[in-house]
Amino acid sequence: MNALEAKHITKKYAEHVALDDVSIQVPEGAVFGLLGPNGAGKTSLIRIINQITGPDEGEIVLFGESLQAKHVSNIGYLPEERGLYKKMKVGEQAMYLAQLKGMRKQEAKQKLEAWFERFEIMAWWNKKVEELSKGMAQKIQFVTTVLHEPKLLILDEPFSGFDPINVELIRNELMRLKDEGASIILSTHNMGSVEEICDNIALINKSKKVLEGRVDDIREAHAHQEYELRFKGTAIAFANALWTNFELLSQEGDQDLQRARVRLGEGMKLNDLLRAVVDHVELIDVNRNLPSMNDIFIQTVTQNAEEHE
Amino acid sequence: MSKIGLVIGREYSSRVRKKSFILMTILGPLLFAGIIAAAIWVSVADNTEHEVLVVDYAGMLSYVNPDNGRMEASYPEIFKGDEKLQFHFTDQLPSDSSFMNSPYTLMLEFDDSILAAKKAHLYYKDLPSTQVSMRITGALENGIERVKVRENDQIDYHTYKRLKTSISLAKFDIMHKEDASLDQEKGIVGMMLAIIIFFFIFLYGSQVMRGVIEEKSNRIVEVIVSSIKPFQLMMGKIIGIGLVGLTQFLIWIVLSIVIFSVAGMIFESGGFDSVAAVNGLRSGGQTPIDFETFLQQQDGFSLLVSINWPLILFMFFIYFIGGYLLYGSLFASVGAAVDSETDTQQFLMPVMLPLFFSYFVAIMSVNNPEGFAAKVFSFIPLSSPIIMMIRTPMNSTTIWELLLSVALLFATAVFFVWLAGRIYRTGILMYGKKPSYREIWKWIKFNS
Structure with a gap:
């Protein structure tokens, strides 16, 4: 079952179309990356899922049910514009937010205390938020997002504005929550984290979905037949060994260790490449060169822009 | 919740x-x-001198003194006045303009309906202070109570309470009578x-x-x-x-x-x-x-x-x-x-x-x-x-x-x-x- 399905979502504002027939599928238990340049419509989609706004057309299905008010307690949302009441005490505030999510007082208190112990922030309970550092406040925000054990977590740009220690902490917590069965949607610009933690992605550009699928599949699909080879031997010998069917993209190193990137020509296989060079240099290892999500992101978005022109 | x-x-x-x-x-x-x-303090601290013309149509609190033919208070001890407040009696309402030109600053008007209605009219050139109107009210109440008690030599407390009269003054600016100052x-x-x-x-x-x-x-x-x-x-x-x-x-x-x-x-x-x-x-x-x-x-x-x-x-x-x-x-x-x-x-x-x-x-x-x-x-x-x-x-x-x-x-x-x-x-x-x-x-x- 999919944790979430957005079906043909269209959302128009007074001046522009924020989402144009966007459909996505978030598999249960997956980390789903919602990618796209600023203003593409990611936040609009996230707000629709959170029932902050409603779609003009289309439907959201959450764990097999059409989205309703009661689903608020199944979702944990950390918006891009996130903050806390500055004048309110940490514990009181966390309790308030938990109860708004439908938790009972007793339950909220127990779970909060457990989280506070784990993050070693119990001493902050009676402090006002304005007394905390930004990094401390970020921890509280994260705890209040996941406290009610939502089946679906939605984090809008979770790594922007967080300090590196918190980024690491949150990344680990997300992986733990995923292992416990939570499905996670995160919208991000941080392409490094996409490759590392996302199982699936959707790329939204100019209000339209332009790409969706498993990260591995997408990288595979965008891969040119490129390999990186490391070997001992002379660069000239290596270059001479390649026929016209292979393109030498780059080469560097010295006699002891050379590194070369080679693109296969039409109809060529890795075996053909190996056969061509194996007698001329001493191979150490060969790796498939997959495009980074960053490359795919930029490539798709620019392509998209060119098509529009 | x-x-x-x-x-x-x-x-x-x-x-x-x-x-x-x-x-x-x-x-x-x-x-x-x-x-x-x-x-309260401000209203107490008032030093204006007032001459009050009491228009007593029914002669309830005044009589014509046969010696000089002028109207005088029946109970002079109540209306004796002092340097700040003097009472003068008449049984005829002067015209507004003659009142305006008279030395009187206030004009108190009532007839025998005061016994039932407990209301009297006070016309003024300038609105009198609380202290002054309270003294006038007090004197009037005292006078009316005297009228009521006149025939009772001995009255008990309950009778006294019954006779005790509190009168409210309806005040009018002589220039703009329609603007009742009580409002x-x-x-x-x-x-x-x-x-x-x-x-x-x-x-x-x-x-x-x-x-x-x-x-x-x-x-x-x-x-x-x-x-x-x-x-x-x-x-x-x-x-x-x-x-x-x-x-x-x-x-x-x-x-x-x-x-x-x-x-x-x-x-x-x-x-x-x-x-x-x-x-x-x-x-x-x-x-x-x-x-x-x-x-x-x-x-x-x-x-x-x-x-x-x-x-x-x-x-x-x-x-x-x-x-x-x-x-x-x-x-x-x-x-x-x-x-x-x-x-x-x-x-x-x-x-x-x-x-x-x-x-x-x-x-x-x-x-x-x-x-x-x-x-x-x-x-x-x-x-x-x-x-x-x-x-x-x-x-x-x-x-x-x-x-x-x-x-x-x-x-x-x-x-x-x-x-x-x-x-x-x-x-x-x-x-x-x-x-x-x-x-x-x-x-x-x-x-x-």
């Missing part, structure tokens, strides 16, 4: 625990009492209530605005509206803050009652002796009066005792709730439209303007509560809460006027709340550039 209840609870408890709230709540009634004490005195109460309701609506309404801006600038609002509908959040805030206002007002009432009771106890135990002596309050040095009677005799404050407080307070609550809902939702819209308080000016103008305008109309209405402006603006919901606070204590409204005005107010308040809800749900998620009125109009029109 429902979610809106949670919001109300947070808004309420975070505010009533503030030092500023506790301070204002305690200081308010003290300030109020202080103003009244100051007013002006009632207007003091109305004025105070109008000021209080004006400040309550203004202070608590702008608290709604600041609360909305706080949530926006702290960036917490999007977290909250992922758990609760924006409209619920807005209503929770408006209701929570409104309850803070009502709490403050209730505490003020309770504290005021306590202060007046304590002041009364001090007064009756002799603490006010000096004041009482100056005012000649102890009728003939025989009958000590209680605090309530003292207040009754203080013209301006007799209303504090005699006014229909339950009705007035009830109307205050109704108009506060309606006016606050109306203005509070306007303030909430302003808060939602901006990022910080420094940006509010442009949008605050159209909210503050009608509020201040109503306040000025209210000040005018004291002199003419039945006037065209007062009537019209007591139906316009933006001004009715303030104007009606003037008109209600002055008894210048009918029940139908009140009902219509309240109905219009609440219908409009509901409409404004709806309007504010539409501005709010879009505004709270908009950061950066300040919207134009055109954009806000679009927020209202478009579905969220």
Whole structure:
């Protein structure tokens, strides 16, 4: 079952179309990356899922049910514009937010205390938020997002504005929550984290979905037949060994260790490449060169822009 | 607890625990009492000399002295007067112009209907001080009581109580007789209530605005509206803050009652002796009066005792709730439209303007509560809460006027709340550039 399905979502504002027939599928238990340049419509989609706004057309299905008010307690949302009441005490505030999510007082208190112990922030309970550092406040925000054990977590740009220690902490917590069965949607610009933690992605550009699928599949699909080879031997010998069917993209190193990137020509296989060079240099290892999500992101978005022109 | 209840609870408890709230709540009634004490003190310290012409049509308190053919007081010990107040008797009402040209400053007019109606008319060139009109009232009461007791040699206390007469003076400016000044005195109460309701609506309404801006600038609002509908959040805030206002007002009432009771106890135990002596309050040095009677005799404050407080307070609550809902939702819209308080000016103008305008109309209405402006603006919901606070204590409204005005107010308040809800749900998620009125109009029109 999919944790979430957005079906043909269209959302128009007074001046522009924020989402144009966007459909996505978030598999249960997956980390789903919602990618796209600023203003593409990611936040609009996230707000629709959170029932902050409603779609003009289309439907959201959450764990097999059409989205309703009661689903608020199944979702944990950390918006891009996130903050806390500055004048309110940490514990009181966390309790308030938990109860708004439908938790009972007793339950909220127990779970909060457990989280506070784990993050070693119990001493902050009676402090006002304005007394905390930004990094401390970020921890509280994260705890209040996941406290009610939502089946679906939605984090809008979770790594922007967080300090590196918190980024690491949150990344680990997300992986733990995923292992416990939570499905996670995160919208991000941080392409490094996409490759590392996302199982699936959707790329939204100019209000339209332009790409969706498993990260591995997408990288595979965008891969040119490129390999990186490391070997001992002379660069000239290596270059001479390649026929016209292979393109030498780059080469560097010295006699002891050379590194070369080679693109296969039409109809060529890795075996053909190996056969061509194996007698001329001493191979150490060969790796498939997959495009980074960053490359795919930029490539798709620019392509998209060119098509529009 | 429902979610809106949670919001109300947070808004309420975070505010009533503030030092500023506790301070204002305690200081308010003290300030109020202080103003009244100051007013009493000022009215006591009066040095104008008065010549009173007593027009005694029925000859109840005067007779023609056969020696000189002039009218004189039947009870000269009551009307003997002093350097500040002299009484002269006649049985014929002079024309207004001859009164104007006479040396008399005041003219007291009554006939035998005073026994039943307990009312006399006092015409003045300049409104006499409380002290003076109290002395006149006291003398008149004493005189009328003498008339009543004339045939009783021995009376018991109950008979005395029955005969004891308290007379109210209806005062008229000789120049503008239609402007009964009694209304002006009632207007003091109305004025105070109008000021209080004006400040309550203004202070608590702008608290709604600041609360909305706080949530926006702290960036917490999007977290909250992922758990609760924006409209619920807005209503929770408006209701929570409104309850803070009502709490403050209730505490003020309770504290005021306590202060007046304590002041009364001090007064009756002799603490006010000096004041009482100056005012000649102890009728003939025989009958000590209680605090309530003292207040009754203080013209301006007799209303504090005699006014229909339950009705007035009830109307205050109704108009506060309606006016606050109306203005509070306007303030909430302003808060939602901006990022910080420094940006509010442009949008605050159209909210503050009608509020201040109503306040000025209210000040005018004291002199003419039945006037065209007062009537019209007591139906316009933006001004009715303030104007009606003037008109209600002055008894210048009918029940139908009140009902219509309240109905219009609440219908409009509901409409404004709806309007504010539409501005709010879009505004709270908009950061950066300040919207134009055109954009806000679009927020209202478009579905969220």
